[in-house]
Amino acid sequence: MEKKICELFAGVGGFRLGFDRLNSGWETVWFSQWEPGKKVQWAHDCYVSHFGECADLNGEFHTGEDISTVDKASIPDHTLLVGGFPCQDYSVAHTLKSSKGIEGKKGVLWWQIRDTLETKKAPFVLLENVDRLLKSPAKQRGRDFGMILACLRDLGYSAEWRVINAAEYGGAQRRRRTFIFAYRNDTNHAAINSQPPEEIITRTGLMAQAFPVESDVEVSSTDLPADLVEVSDTFSFPFKGAGFMTDGTIYTADVEEKTEMPVLLGQILEKCTDEDFYISVDDLKDWTYLKGSKKIPRTAANGHEYVFSEGPVGFPDSWDKPSRTMLTSESTKNRSTHVVADPGTGRLRILLPLEAERLQGFDDNWTDTGMPRRMRYFCMGNALVVPMITRMGKVLDQIIAKEK
Structure with missing residues (x-):
């Protein structure tokens, strides 16, 4: 056959x-x-x-x-x-x-x-x-x-x-x-x-x-x-x-x-020299809030009052575990985006596109084919x-x- x-x-x-x-x-x-x-x-x-x-x-x-x-x-x-x-x-x-x-x-x-x-x-x-x-x-x-x-x-x-x-x-x-x-x-x-x-x-x-x-x-x-x-x-x-x-x-x-034995997040990280990927001091408060636990009173469309709650997400993501699931929203400022301590500087940053590719098992820079950087993350979030x-x-x- x-x-x-x-x-x-x-x-x-x-x-x-x-x-x-x-x-x-x-x-x-x-x-x-x-x-x-x-x-x-x-x-x-x-x-x-x-x-x-x-x-x-x-x-x-x-x-x-x-x-x-x-x-x-x-x-x-x-x-x-x-x-x-x-x-x-x-x-x-x-x-x-x-x-x-x-x-x-x-x-x-x-x-x-x-x-x-x-x-x-x-x-x-x-x-x-x-x-x-x-x-x-x-x-x-x-x-x-x-x-x-x-x-x-x-x-x-x-x-x-x-x-x-x-x-x-x-x-x-x-x-x-x-x-x-x-x-x-x-x-x-x-x-x-x-x-x-x-x-x-x-x-x-x-x-x-x-x-x-x-x-x-x-x-x-x-x-x-x-x-x-x-x-x-x-x-x-x-x-x-x-x-x-x-x-x-x-x-x-x-x-x-x-x-x-899985591949650990720390094993796929690279030293980053591009400031675009780092979290600024001004943004740190927003990221801390997004990743933290919450209990927020809300009212449904029918008038029912309830408390929306969610637990904390690791911040930064741990090096000694495999990563969390990557979504199409990866790299945007949201709760699910991975934030890591850079192995070179120790500063907090989002994943590099090639690190996102490594999480999915693709070759490095697989999506570096002319598409916008944001789309590189989107494509990896959609991938298997x-x-x-x-x-x-x-x-x-x-x-x-x-x-x-």
Whole structure:
């Protein structure tokens, strides 16, 4: 089986870089990256600067356009579809045209993944999302993830998932993300479906091989409704941090990670000579307030009075731990931005762009491709931890080797 990848919602190329580092023959044949509302597509341009463009089957270039406008049949054939997509509202309704048709909310990007799978029928799928995907929406917990699994079931796929904290597997950042690995039921790998669910979750599945866990788990299960609209309207289930789905039956369990030594924040820091990154004496009071604990009386729109409270954030961030999760707002004056004591001067400053890149496992100055400095942080806040992709890729190499 050829090793060809299609990368949707590609950002600055974290999935591609992760697979390229394997040096095992993976080729990305097409990608898509488009940021709504941006006059300049900085992430797309960064991706192209590293990897070049990809033509579709018509010899045309549409990688920097809204994926919803792309003819999925024009995407080159591929073995593996990958992508990091946002957690959105996955609810559906019957269409007016047909009681059997469904219609999802406009702009929800999951449907672009589904449409691509339906059209191109990739044997394997690897996706990334935030950890709260398993619990959303708050009023019908588990519905959104149930919708994704139901779509995969209807398209002839089985799937497994894990919530991974990158720092527990050698990463530099305590970043929790949900990874989903799906495979068509006519692949050789699908023979794994006959194994006990606890074996797949703890030992033989891709996730368990890439991210080892202890074997003692308690598995709970449920069946998905047959109809997507019923899933949307009524389904709710307490998904746990690991699991497996085949033929509409869901098995899930909490697992205990076999943790590895992380990269510590202090190990990725550089001496800084640029005053732009340092916190001024005048701003120190603002930063201290933002990072501190608070109890603030507030009144809701309905007149209800309550106290908003939040605990303190480490200030400055500790060198002897992996970093907190980096957000797209990194470098702006806000509670979540990392503030460190510079290893050269001891003065407080924000992270350098290359330090942000190191937290995600990218090469130094990966985003130094002409984009504004603020966008470099934004792109890293949107990115994934590259070494986690390489770990899963090593297992996928073994799986592919057993295919036709």
